[in-house]
Amino acid sequence: MNPNQDYTSVQPQFTFDLNKNPLFVKDQHNFINVMGVNQLNTLDNISLLDIYLSANNVIEPHYHQNAAELVYCIAGSAVVSILNPFTKQLMHFPITPGQVANVPQGWWHYEVATQNNTHLLAIFNAPTPEVILGSDLLKLTPANIMAHTYGMNETLWTQAVAPVRPNTFIGPPNPWQQVQPGNYGGGYEQ
Incomplete structure (x- = not known):
């Protein structure tokens, strides 16, 4: 009790x-x-x-x-x-x-x-x-910080995480289609 x-x-x-x-x-x-x-x-x-x-x-x-x-x-x-x-x-x-x-x-x-x-x-x-969600970490961390910290191109990082929605909880997005290879590193887009 x-x-x-x-x-x-x-x-x-x-x-x-x-x-x-x-x-x-x-x-x-x-x-x-x-x-x-x-x-x-x-x-x-x-x-x-x-x-x-x-x-x-x-x-x-x-x-x-x-x-x-x-x-x-x-x-x-x-x-x-x-x-x-x-x-x-x-x-x-x-x-x-x-x-x-x-x-x-x-x-x-x-x-x-x-x-x-x-x-x-x-x-x-x-x-x-x-809970701390992966989608929140990806979207709420400023792109310039990710790029600077890991030596990445900020524009490419921004494009890579563009399809990510905060508070995703259940993925992939519905309806979803996989991003074609070469389009900002894979992942999913709506």
């Missing part, structure tokens, strides 16, 4: 319909519902994302600055990829129904559905899952 929770001074909530709280909707087959302490005030240091994906859809690269994440596969299958910040090794963990992958707090990671109708549950050890 949360020692800071006073069940006598608030209207305690013990149930919640997760289906009525979307975090992100790409389309009818690719969406994320969210629940944390703001939706269910009796939660004690736990929150979750209810994730639905079609094959080849990606929960974009990101990290959670305030929580570890346990990814549980309910249906379908996915690969959870995690970058170990200590060894710089990118690890890939396929999961199917009943299997889990653990992502330590602050570790860069992403999930790719390998089947249609994939359903994942991401469980966090924090009252609200916080």
